[in-house]
Amino acid sequence: MLKDYYAILGISEDATLTEIKQQYQKLLLINHPDKQQQNQSQMTSSSTPTLIPLQDIKEAWEYLRLPAQRAFYDSSLKAMRLRANGQVNDDIDLDDMDFDEETGIYSSPCRCSGEYVITEDELELGVDIVVCSTCSLIVRIHYEIADDQDYAN
Ligand SMILES: [Zn+2]
Structure with a gap:
């Protein structure tokens, strides 16, 4: 089962490579283990954002950074959704x-x-x-x- 890397990164599926890269770098910072501890001590529990595993963020970038690979991923994702919809x-x-x-x-x-x-x-x-x-x-x-x-x- 493929993961929805667009959803993981919180970007639209027609995002440009630049947008993907910016979001990737931003999420890496936000979700860094050191940063998470800081955030948790500064914020109340209600405003703590849901943490995304670093592994998922890096994996998403690996899939989406190369145009050919992304095109292939897109078609696989589309196929998975069609299958899910029966x-x-x-x-x-x-x-x-x-x-x-x-x-x-x-x-x-x-x-x-x-x-x-x-x-x-x-x-x-x-x-x-x-x-x-x-x-x-x-x-x-x-x-x-x-x-x-x-x-x-
Ligand atoms: Zn036909």
Whole structure:
């Protein structure tokens, strides 16, 4: 399960890299362990902000700082939400998809003229929901993960 790093950082999903970086640095300061003790001694309990684990803040930055990685994260996040909403139209077995060894891309034709495309990298990250390249149909891809590591761990 992916974390919502935009929610963790408290920024909008179309924030610019500069905005993300500023917020990241601000949160690092606010949530630093030394700072937290100071805050707690200065403020009443009612005004103490909810503390965000430093680990989460750093992880969010790692995911969002590189445009290519962020684009990939965005699509994974979108897929996760679609899955959570149960908006899946069909199921496909990975074995039934065409595999291009050179690009590492699996594809399967949609009932429209479009196709469903998923990469090996996405599969490794646990992505299993794909939106058709042309229409708005969504499929869930079934597959076994050989190396069953929790990516968010
Ligand atoms: Zn389609």
